[in-house]
Amino acid sequence: MTIRVLVVDDQTAVRQGLVMILRSAADVEVVGEAADGEAAVARAAELRPDVVLMDIQMPRLDGVEATRRIVGARLSEVLILTTFDFDEYVFGALRAGASGFLLKDSEADALLTAVRTVAAGEGMIAPAVTRRLIAEFARHSPGSASGVPPAAAERLSTLTPREREVLAQVGAGLSNGQIAARLTMAEATVKTHVSRLLNKLGLSNRVQAAVLAQELRLPEARS
Template sequence: MIRVLIADDEPMVRAGVRAVLATDPGLTVVAEAGDGAEAVELVRRHRPDVAVLDVRMPRVGGIEALASLPDTGVVMLTTFGEDDYILQALAGGAAGFLVKSGAPEELIAGVRAVAGGAAYLSPKVAARVVAHLAATGAGSAAGRRAAARERVAALTARERDVLAHVAAGLSNGQIARRLHVVEGTVKAHVSSILARLGVDNRAAAAVMAHEAGVTPPAAPVRSEP
C-alpha cells in the first residue's frame, strides 16, 4: 500500500485529490494539510511514501516545504502560469509535476511513479518547462534543443534506451522488467546518465530528454489469454 499525504489550502481541491486517489486500491491517504508547514509536521508524524503538494499555499508553500522533505517523494501540483515555480521545484528535488487541470489518471500515475523512485512529468508540464527554459535560458530554443541532443547523443545506445524509460516515468524496477535486466544494472545506467547529462535528478533528466526529442518507449503489448 502506498501512503500519501495531500497538502493544499483549498479544501475542495484536497477532496478532489483524495477522491481520485481512492479509485486506486493500492493508494491510501494518511493525512491532509492546509499549508506547507503543516505538511512538514504531518510527514514527520505519518511517514508517507509520497507527499502531493500545491505549489502555492499561505504561510509556507510547496516550494519552501520541499527543502524539509528530503526523504519523501514529492509530487507538485501546479496551475498554468506558474512556470517559474515549476523550475524552482525541479531544482529543489521534486520528482513529480502535475497540472491541476490534468486527467485523473495522471495523478495516479505520478504518485505511483514517484513512490517507485521514478520521476513523472505530465505531458503539459514537460512541454511548458521546455518552452520556458527556451524562452528564459541562454541561447535560442533551437540552440537548447541542439545542446540537449548533443548530450543525449553522447550516451550509449543502452543509456539512451534507459533515458527514454526514465522520461516516461518508469521506476528502475519497471525499466528492468521492460529491458529484461536486473534492477542493479538499471540503477547503474541511471547514475551514469545523470552524470553524463550534467543533471542532479531524474526529473531534470526527463526534461532534457524531452528537449532532445527522445521518444517515450511504447508500452509492451499484452498477449491474449
C-alpha cells in the same frame, strides 16, 4: 504494497476532492492532510509518506520551499500540483527536488497514475501533457533556471553509450518498462542505468534528467 500519501493544499474543497480520488484506489492510503507548507513539512516528518501531493501557492510557506525541506531531509518523494500559469514556481520546485508535476485539472486516472509513478521512483514524466510541459520549460528557460545543475551537461562524457541511450529515452518521457522494451533489456537493468547516470551527472531525480536530455536534444535510439 500500499502507497502512503500526504495531501497538501490550502483549499479545503480541492484537498477533499483529491483525498476522495486517492481513497478510491485499493493500493493508495491517504495518511494525512495539510493546509500550508509548514504543516506539510511537519506532517511529512511525522508520517514519512511515500508521496507528498503538494500545491505550490499556499500561506505561511509555499510548496517550493516545503518541497526543498522535505526532499532535503529525505522524508518523501514530492509530486507538485500546478496550474501551469506560473513557470517560475515550477522551475523552483524542480530545483527543490520535486519528482514530478501534475496539472490541477487532470483526470482522476491521471492523478492515480502520477502517484504510482512517483512512488515507484520513476518521476512524473510519462503523460504526454507533462512531457510537453517539461520540454517547453527546457526550450524557454535561461541556462540553469530549468533546475538542472550547469555542470550536468559537462559530465555527459562520463556516461557509457548505453547510459546515454537510456538518458535519451528518459527525456522522451518513457517509463522504465517502456525503455526496457525499446532497448531490449531487463527493466531492472534500466533502473540501474538510470540510477548510475543520475549519480554521474549530479542530478537529484529523473525529472531533471529528462529536462537535461531535452535541453541537449539527445537523439532517441531506434527500437
